[in-house]
Amino acid sequence: MLIPREFFARPSVEVAPDLLGCVLENETADGLVAVELTEVEAYAGRSDPASHAYRGKTRRNAVMFGPPGHAYVYFTYGMHFCVNMVCLGEKGSASAVLLRAGAIIAGEDLARARRTRAPIPEGRARIASRDLARGPARLCQALGIDRSLDGADVCIPASALRMRTGAGNPARSAEIVTGPRVGVSSAAEIPWRFWYEGDPTVSVYRPHVPRRPKLVTP
DNA sequence: ATGAAGATTGCCT
DNA sequence: GGCAATCTTCATG
Numbered sequence: 686m687l688i689p690r691e692f693f694a695r696p697s698v699e700v701a702p703d704l705l706g707c708v709l710e711n712e713t714a715d716g717l718v719a720v721e722l723t724e725v726e727a728y729a730g731r732s733d734p735a736s737h738a739y740r741g742k743t744r745r746n747a748v749m750f751g752p753p754g755h756a757y758v759y760f761t762y763g764m765h766f767c768v769n770m771v772c773l774g775e776k777g778s779a780s781a782v783l784l785r786a787g788a789i790i791a792g793e794d795l796a797r798a799r800r801t802r803a804p805i806p807e808g809r810a811r812i813a814s815r816d817l818a819r820g821p822a823r824l825c826q827a828l829g830i831d832r833s834l835d836g837a838d839v840c841i842p843a844s845a846l847r848m849r850t851g852a853g854n855p856a857r858s859a860e861i862v863t864g865p866r867v868g869v870s871s872a873a874e875i876p877w878r879f880w881y882e883g884d885p886t887v888s889v890y891r892p893h894v895p896r897r898p899k900l901v902t903p
Numbered sequence: 904a905t906g907a908a909g910a911t912t913g914c915c916t
Numbered sequence: 917g918g919c920a921a922t923c924t925t926c927a928t929g
Contacts, residue, residue: 761910761925762911820912893909896909
C-alpha cells in the first residue's frame with residue numbers, strides 16, 4: 686500500500702520515526718529495487734542551522750518548500766546524491782527527512798551491480814548485502830536515484846519512485862531508538878535521528894575531517 | 904569572478 | 917585513522 690500524502694503533512698520530527706520500516710522503491714528500465722528503511726534523520730527549516738532550508742529558498746532546495754510527499758534529491762561532494770522526503774513546513778519554511786540507510790528487500794542483484802564500480806578488480810570481495818544501502822549516498826546509488834528524481838512525487842502509483850508500507854512498520858516499533866544528530870550543536874534537546882537498535886544496515890558515524898586548503902606548489 | 908565548504912565514501916598506511 | 921575524489925552552491929569582493 687502506498688503511503689498517503691497526509692502522512693508527510695506533519696513536522697519532520699514526527700514523520701521520521703514513522704518512516705522506519707517503510708519501503709522506498711524505484712522502478713527503472715533495469716528493474717525494481719526496494720529498500721526497507723532502518724535509519725533516518727529529521728531536518729527543520731529556518732530554525733535549524735544544519736538544514737539546507739536554513740538560509741531560505743534557493744534553486745537547490747526549492748523542492749523542500751513545496752508540497753509534502755515529494756523527494757528532495759541533492760548532489761554533494763562532487764559525486765554523491767542524498768534523498769529526503771519533504772514534510773510539512775511552516776509558512777515560508779520547509780522540513781524534510783533524510784533517508785540514511787536501509788535493507789534491500791528486492792532487486793539485490795541490480796543494487797549490487799549499481800554499487801560495484803567497473804572495472805571489477807580480481808581480488809575485490811563482492812559487497813555484503815548489509816552494506817548495499819548502508820549510508821545516505823549508498824542508498825541512493827543502490828536505488829539508482831539521481832537528480833532527475835528531485836521533486837518526484839512518492840505518493841502516486843504512476844511515479845517510478847514510491848514509498849509504501851513495509852512489514853517492519855509497525856512490527857519493529859519497539860526497536861526504535863533516537864539520539865541527537867551528530868555534528869550539530871544547536872537544538873540538541875530534540876532527538877533528530879531515528880534508527881533500529883542493533884540493525885546491521887544502520888550506518889556507522891564517521892567524524893568529518895575538514896580538508897586542508899589547497900596549497901600552491903611553485 | 905573567485906574561493907571555501909559540504910547532511911560522503913572508498914582506499915591507503 | 918587519514919586523505920583524495922570531484923563539482924555545486926553560496927558568500928564575498
